[in-house]
Structure formats: structure tokens, C-alpha cells
Amino acid sequence: MLLGLLRRHLRPFLGLLGALAAAQLASVVCQLYLPSLNADILDKGVARGDTTYIWHLGGWMLAITVVQVGAAITAAFFGSTIAMSFGRDVRGAIFAQVSRFSAREVNEFGAPTLITRNTNDVQQVQLVVLMACTLMVSAPIMMVGGIFMALREDAPLAPLMVAAMVVLGIAVGLIVRRMIPGFRLMQKRVDGVNRVMREHLSGVRVIRAFVREPYEKERFAVANDELTQASIRVGRLMAALFPTVFMVMNVSTVGVWWFGGHQVDAGTIQIGSLTAYMTYLIQILMSVMMATFMVMMVPRAAVAAERIEGVLRTEPSVHPPAHVVEPEQIRGVVRFEDVEMQYPGADKPVLCGVDLVAHPGQTVAIIGSTGSGKSTLISLVARLFDTTHGTVSIDGVDVRDMDPDKLWGHLGIVPQRPYLFSGTVASNMRYGNPDATDEQIWDALAIAQATGFVRGLDGQLEAPVNQGGTNLSGGQRQRLCIARALVAHPRIYLFDDAFSALDLSTDRRLRTALAPHVRDATVFVVAQRISTIADADQIVVLDGGRMVGIGTHEELAQNCPTYQEIVESQRAEKVGSVA
Ligand SMILES: Nc1ncnc2c1ncn2[C@@H]1O[C@H](COP(=O)(O)OP(=O)(O)OP(=O)(O)O)[C@@H](O)[C@H]1O
Numbered sequence: 001m002l003l004g005l006l007r008r009h010l011r012p013f014l015g016l017l018g019a020l021a022a023a024q025l026a027s028v029v030c031q032l033y034l035p036s037l038n039a040d041i042l043d044k045g046v047a048r049g050d051t052t053y054i055w056h057l058g059g060w061m062l063a064i065t066v067v068q069v070g071a072a073i074t075a076a077f078f079g080s081t082i083a084m085s086f087g088r089d090v091r092g093a094i095f096a097q098v099s100r101f102s103a104r105e106v107n108e109f110g111a112p113t114l115i116t117r118n119t120n121d122v123q124q125v126q127l128v129v130l131m132a133c134t135l136m137v138s139a140p141i142m143m144v145g146g147i148f149m150a151l152r153e154d155a156p157l158a159p160l161m162v163a164a165m166v167v168l169g170i171a172v173g174l175i176v177r178r179m180i181p182g183f184r185l186m187q188k189r190v191d192g193v194n195r196v197m198r199e200h201l202s203g204v205r206v207i208r209a210f211v212r213e214p215y216e217k218e219r220f221a222v223a224n225d226e227l228t229q230a231s232i233r234v235g236r237l238m239a240a241l242f243p244t245v246f247m248v249m250n251v252s253t254v255g256v257w258w259f260g261g262h263q264v265d266a267g268t269i270q271i272g273s274l275t276a277y278m279t280y281l282i283q284i285l286m287s288v289m290m291a292t293f294m295v296m297m298v299p300r301a302a303v304a305a306e307r308i309e310g311v312l313r314t315e316p317s318v319h320p321p322a323h324v325v326e327p328e329q330i331r332g333v334v335r336f337e338d339v340e341m342q343y344p345g346a347d348k349p350v351l352c353g354v355d356l357v358a359h360p361g362q363t364v365a366i367i368g369s370t371g372s373g374k375s376t377l378i379s380l381v382a383r384l385f386d387t388t389h390g391t392v393s394i395d396g397v398d399v400r401d402m403d404p405d406k407l408w409g410h411l412g413i414v415p416q417r418p419y420l421f422s423g424t425v426a427s428n429m430r431y432g433n434p435d436a437t438d439e440q441i442w443d444a445l446a447i448a449q450a451t452g453f454v455r456g457l458d459g460q461l462e463a464p465v466n467q468g469g470t471n472l473s474g475g476q477r478q479r480l481c482i483a484r485a486l487v488a489h490p491r492i493y494l495f496d497d498a499f500s501a502l503d504l505s506t507d508r509r510l511r512t513a514l515a516p517h518v519r520d521a522t523v524f525v526v527a528q529r530i531s532t533i534a535d536a537d538q539i540v541v542l543d544g545g546r547m548v549g550i551g552t553h554e555e556l557a558q559n560c561p562t563y564q565e566i567v568e569s570q571r572a573e574k575v576g577s578v579a
Pocket of ligand 1: 107
């Protein structure tokens with residue numbers, strides 16, 4: 001998975017990778033050449049007292065060092081550019097993919113893991129790219145070149161070098177193999193900590209109201225502890241890695257001095273060559289160590305890549321059609337035909353046999369007990385989910401055959417949980433219609449009964465709105481969400497319990513103001529209160545996912561027992577609250 005991800009997202013940087021490889025090559029060749037010049041200075045210059053030779057080679061060494069430093073800086077610059085751009089592109093790809101997800105995929109993954117995957121996981125892979133860019137060419141060349149140059153200086157010491165490399169390779173391999181499952185567990189536990197943290201932040205008011213802070217602290221402590229345990233397990237293995245590398249390096253250095261010393265004694269090797277041999281050995285083992293460093297990161301990056309690919313390879317269940325069908329003209333006739341909807345993993349459908357037509361200019365209200373399927377019904381129009389049987393069509397075209405962007409462009413959705421984006425009142429109002437004028441916004445705010453409180457805000461339309469609209473009350477948020485839908489001027493409105501946070505008189509005023517504005521549109525209203533929907537052209541009564549009544553308020557009050565029960569229960573509530 002890691003290789004696949006790297007291959008796809010590094011392709012645009014092939015040119016830069018080539019330049020990086022050239023710069024690294026230049027740097028390594030210079031590094032490999034320097035010890036051999038040093039050996040010459042010692043053996044031919046110092047040993048013979050030839051100062052001119054020393055000055056001459058010294059100058060060469062200086063020039064080569066300058067080239068080596070320049071090449072190393074250039075390689076580091078290219079490497080950082082490639083790694084950072086890689087990270088940017090992968091994050092962009094994940095964001096684009098998640099934007100294509102339907103509610104089903106978002107629910108299946110969960111927001112915390114999607115956030116971790118787009119941040120922490122990408123960072124892990126990016127780190128490996130950065131390391132690879134630094135070592136990719138230099139480590140192998142250094143290793144091969146070092147061996148070649150070292151053998152040129154002294155072949156009899158070669159078995160020692162080979163033994164050191166083999167021992168190092170086996171030791172590192174064994175440790176790294178045990179690290180992979182540890183990293184997988186660690187990333188999962190990072191998700192766990194994020195999940196608890198996110199829930200804590202979103203539900204902070206509820207937590208305080210129910211005095212559940214100690215419980216939440218305990219929950220976080222458990223998740224935190226689990227992450228710590230997993231990290232410690234991996235950390236122990238990592239801790240074993242470096243001492244192993246250094247032990248092999250130090251033992252082989254002692255071995256070289258020991259055997260080399262005897263050879264110098266015997267006169268079979270010169271001191272300069274032995275010094276160069278030592279430098280090469282250190283260089284080789286250093287590159288093995290650097291490669292080890294990278295190898296250490298690869299398992300974690302491989303796990304991260306697996307998680308990233310998990311997102312990138314998930315096919316959204318609500319996907320654009322292969323052949324888009326455009327309605328001749330969008331009028332807004334919405335038709336449900338024998339619609340059934342079953343959530344993935346659920347044992348029975350939440351909607352069954354729904355047949356319904358809504359015409360432009362009509363308001364269709366949906367009422368029913370909690371969990372009867374009202375929100376699900378209208379979410380099918382917006383293709384937040386697809387039906388499992390039957391069709392939902394707009395102007396005769398199945399919504400699954402329409403271009404999703406065009407479909408959503410005709411819809412004005414006011415969700416059950418009003419959500420506003422960080423910015424200003426105006427930026428939120430222009431969310432569905434960036435060209436809306438201030439006048440249009442004020443008109444929409446007036447219909448949504450929001451003018452009063454927006455005028456009272458510091459900055460009015462330019463008043464700041466926090467993420468999620470948390471600096472506004474629930475009712476204010478709901479009114480701004482209604483106004484936002486009105487500014488977009490869609491053909492079809494979907495109000496999902498959008499009036500529930502409004503008091504009765506505001507609800508009435510809002511509906512009166514709304515009527516002329518949506519005169520030509522098709523309006524769906526999910527509501528709990530009979531008073532909100534009594535004027536609707538059609539009222540659909542849902543019970544356990546089935547339509548148990550359809551008609552006007554008067555008709556249903558006459559012949560629909562479920563509706564009569566709802567009316568009766570609300571009347572009793574009203575009498576009870578007055579008493
Ligand atoms: N994303 C989901 N995944 C699985 N089941 C779901 C999902 N959303 C809703 N359900 C289930 O589907 C049923 C209908 O939910 P829905 O939200 O449509 O009801 P509702 O009538 O709008 O309820 P309420 O009046 O409380 O908002 C419920 O039993 C709910 O548990």
C-alpha cells in the first residue's frame with residue numbers, strides 16, 4: 001500500500017526527484033573521494049615531508065568539500081520540497097474523497113479517524129518521504145561505493161566488513177518485524193484518544209449538566225493510557241535498535257584497529273590506508289544506520305498508508321451516475337414510488353412502501369413519532385442515502401440519474417441540527433448563493449424572523465460566527481439556517497424539524513412570511529407540532545416507517561387514528577401546561 005501511495009503521489013515530482021538524485025550522487029561521490037585524498041596526504045605527503053604535495057592535495061580537498069556541501073544543501077532543498085508537496089497532495093486527495101462520501105461512509109469511518117488519517121497518518125508517510133529523499137540515493141551509493149573504496153585500500157579486512165553488515169542487517173530486520181503490529185495498534189489508539197476528546201468537546205455542556213466530568217476524565221485516562229502502553233511497547237523496540245547498531249559499529253571498529261594494527265606492524269599496509277579504511281567502514285555503517293533509521297519509520301508509515309488507502313479506495317455508496325439524465329426543466333415535482341430504505345447493518349427497513357407526490361407550490365408536511373423515519377424520508381430527496389427499493393424522482397428523473405451537484409443546487413436544506421460555519425453572518429448567508437446582495441440577505445433574515453437579533457449583533461451582517469455557530473443560541477442558529485436556505489432560492493425546500501426551536505408565535509410569523517417567498521417552490525416540512533403543519537397542502541403521517549395517513553389536517557383529523565392521537569396528545573399537553 002505504501003509503495004502504491006508513493007508511486008501515485010510522487011509521479012508529478014519525477015523531474016525534481018531526478019535533480020535530487022543527481023545532487024545526492026555528487027555529494028556522495030565527494031564524500032567517498034575525501035578519505036582517499038586524506039590517505040594520500042598521510043602516506044605520500046606527511047610520511048615523505050613533501051609540503052608542496054600536502055598544499056596541493058589540501059586545496060583539492062577544500063574544493064571538493066565546497067562542492068559536497070553545495071550538493072548536500074541542494075539535495076536537502078529538493079527533498080523537503082518533494083516531501084511537503086507530497087503531504088499537501090495526499091491531504092487534498094483525502095479531503096476530496098471524503099467530500100464524495102455519503103452520510104453512510106462518514107458514519108462508518110467516524111469523524112475522529114478521518115481527521116487522524118488526514119493529519120497524523122499523512123505526516124507519518126511524509127516523514128518517510130523526507131527521509132527517503134535524504135537517504136534514498138546516498139545510502140546505497142555510500143554503501144556500495146564505501147565497500148569498493150575500502151577494498152581498494154585493503155582487501156584482507158573485507159570479511160570483517162561483510163560480517164558486520166550481515167549481523168547488522170539481521171538484527172535490524174528482527175526488531176523491525178516486531179514493530180509493525182505495534183505501530184498499527186498505536187495509530188488505532190491515536191484514533192481512540194481523538195474520539196474521546198472530540199466527544200468531550202462536543203458534549204461539554206451535557207457532561208457538566210450531568211456532572212459526568214470525573215467519568216469523562218476516567219474515560220480519557222483509559223484511552224490515553226492505552227495509547228501510552230502501545231507507544232511504550234514500540235518505544236522499547238526502538239530503544240533496542242540504536243544500541244544494537246552502535247554495538248556492531250564499535251565492535252567492528254575495534255576489530256579493524258586490531259587486525260589493521262598488526263598489518264601496519266608487519267608493513268603490509270600503510271597507516272594512511274588504514275585510516276581511510278576506517279573512515280570508509282564508519283561511512284558504510286553510518287549509512288546502514290541511517291537506512292535503519294528509515295526502516296524504523298517505514299512500518300509506521302506502512303500502517304498509516306494502509307489507513308489512508310482505506311479512505312481513498314472506499315467507493316462512495318452514493319455515487320454519480322454513469323450517464324447523467326437532465327430533466328428538461330426543473331419544476332420541482334418530487335415523486336416517491338414504493339420507496340423502501342434500510343440502513344446498512346439494520347435488521348429491518350426504516351421506511352416501507354412510501355408513495356407520494358409533491359408539486360411546485362405545495363407544502364408537504366411529514367409528522368410521526370420519534371424514529372418513525374421522517375428525516376430519512378427527506379434525506380432521500382437529497383441523496384444523503386439511496387433507497388434500497390423504489391425510486392425518488394424529480395420532474396420524472398430518478399435522483400440517482402441526476403448530476404449530484406445540479407441536484408443539490410436545486411435543493412434548500414435546513415437540517416435538524418442547525419450548523420453554521422466559522423466566518424460572519426454574511427458569509428454563512430452567502431453559502432448557497434455567493435452573489436447574494438446585502439438586500440437579499442436582509443430580506444431572507446426578515447422572513448426567518450432573524451432581523452431583530454442580527455441587527456443587535458456587533459457588526460450586524462459582519463458579526464463573527466464561531467465554528468458550528470456556538471456563539472449563538474439554538475433558536476438563532478435555526479433561524480440563520482432557514483435564512484441561508486432562502487437566500488439560495490432553490491426549487492425544493494427540505495425543512496427537517498427546522499421550526500422546533502422557535503416559540504409558537506415566532507413559528508407562526510415565520511410561516512406567514514415564508515408563504516409568498518416559497519409560492520412557486522416545493523416545500524417539505526418535517527415537524528413535531530400540529531400547529532406548524534396544520535396549513536400544509538398534504539400531511540403525511542408516518543408510523544414505524546409506514547405511511548398510515550395522507551391528506552389535509554381536516555381529513556386526517558377525521559379519518560387517521562394515528563394523527564388523531566398526535567392531535568389529542570398535543571392538546572392534552574397544552575391544557576396540562578396551562579393548568
Ligand atoms: N445513519 C443511520 N444509520 C442507521 N440507522 C439510522 C441512521 N439514521 C437513522 N437511523 C434509524 O432510522 C430510524 C428513523 O430515523 P429518522 O431520523 O428518520 O427518524 P425521525 O422520524 O426523523 O426521528 P426524530 O423525530 O426523532 O428526528 C431510527 O430508528 C434511527 O435509529
